[in-house]
Amino acid sequence: MKLEVNKLGRPYHKIPKIFNDMHDSLDGKLNTYFLKKYRVNVTLRTMRFEMDVWQKHTQILSSDIGSLAFDIDRSLLLSVLHDYYGLNKERQEGFTAEETPVTKTEERLKNKLALELVALITGEGLFGKALQIKPDPASLINQWSYKITFTLEGYQGGFSLLLDNTHVDRLLANLRQQAEMCPLAHAEQPVVNVQTSFMTLPVRLTGRLVSIPMTVAELLTLKHGDILPMSLSNRVPLLIGKQPLFNAVIAEDHGKLFFSEFNELNNETSHD
Numbered sequence: 615m616k617l618e619v620n621k622l623g624r625p626y627h628k629i630p631k632i633f634n635d636m637h638d639s640l641d642g643k644l645n646t647y648f649l650k651k652y653r654v655n656v657t658l659r660t661m662r663f664e665m666d667v668w669q670k671h672t673q674i675l676s677s678d679i680g681s682l683a684f685d686i687d688r689s690l691l692l693s694v695l696h697d698y699y700g701l702n703k704e705r706q707e708g709f710t711a712e713e714t715p716v717t718k719t720e721e722r723l724k725n726k727l728a729l730e731l732v733a734l735i736t737g738e739g740l741f742g743k744a745l746q747i748k749p750d751p752a753s754l755i756n757q758w759s760y761k762i763t764f765t766l767e768g769y770q771g772g773f774s775l776l777l778d779n780t781h782v783d784r785l786l787a788n789l790r791q792q793a794e795m796c797p798l799a800h801a802e803q804p805v806v807n808v809q810t811s812f813m814t815l816p817v818r819l820t821g822r823l824v825s826i827p828m829t830v831a832e833l834l835t836l837k838h839g840d841i842l843p844m845s846l847s848n849r850v851p852l853l854i855g856k857q858p859l860f861n862a863v864i865a866e867d868h869g870k871l872f873f874s875e876f877n878e879l880n881n882e883t884s885h886d
Contacts, residue, residue: 626665626782626786628786628789629663629760629782629785629786630661630663632740632785632789633661633663633762634661637658637661640658640735640764641657641658643734644656644657644658644734644764644766645657645658647730647731647734648768648769651698652694652697652698653697654697654768654769655768656766656767656768656769657766657767657768658764658765658766658767659765659766659767660764660765661762661763661764661765662762662763662765663760663761663762663763664760664761664763665759665760665761666757666758666759667757667758667760667761667776668756668757668758669683669685669756669758669761669776670756671685672684672685672774672776673685673724673725673728673749674749674750674751674753674754674755675728675729675732675747675748675749675750676747676748676749676750676753677736677745677746677747677748677781678745678746679741679745679780679781679784680778680779680780680781681750681753681755681778681780681781682732682736682747682775682776682777682778682781683755683758683774683775683776684727684728684731684732684773684774684775684776685773685774685776686724686727686728686771686772686773686774687770687771687772687773688771689770689771690766690769690770690771690772690773691720691723691724691727691771692720693769693770693771694723694727694769695719695720695723698723699719725749727773728749729747729748729749731773731775732747732775733745733747735775740785740788741781741784741785741788742784742787742788742791755778758776758777758778759777759778759779759781759782760776760777760781760782761774761775761776761777762774762775762776762777817854818854819852819853819854819873820852820853820854821850821851821852821853821862821864821873822850822851822852822853823846823850823864824844824845824846824847824850826842826844846864848863849861849862849863849877850862850863850864850873851879852873852876858879859878859879860876860877860878860879861876861877861879862874862875862876862877863875
């Protein structure tokens, strides 16, 4: 998932992992919900994530944090409508799901699903506490910070949960609080061994590109504008501090110079 520039410095990339870690729990809750309500065995197939989404015609809800939204595929909604009210599917023959007129019953069921499914998902402790969800039909919000699309197995289609900036901020804050409260993941481990500490020490690798032997008299004659003839050798020494360790080849890629083809000095011939 591409991370936009305005998201840098914040762990937006961890939001998919938060939901994916709850996949089994959400799968079980959705299965129980649809089985009890509509007598259909449904499982959670996949979840898809999008940032900075513009979307109209959603069921907007409010919580004590901010605003959320719910959207559902029309084909899924009509299937649930048939199972819930026992409507005859033959009445819809010759029409696609998009062409079927929207009824008041369908609108009521959509509102019911919005409240119950959003409460089911946010009740997983995503925001640190249970949210008080209620309809907010007066709000007109088209821009959302995050969208999670849930695709079901057993019904055709899926539904989406959309979060505003305040909900995403609370989600990230809750993630940070959990990390701060559980530094104990490594508390029971002994102090990191010496080898691990040594292997993680930062070192500066210096490449000596060229050297020119000169006498003191020649050095004193240098003045501004003089040109020193020099040429790069096939391989250059790489040093840590003053200690040479490797020889390498200079390579260029998109206007930048890189070291490549490292060889230990012990394996180099004397002319290297």
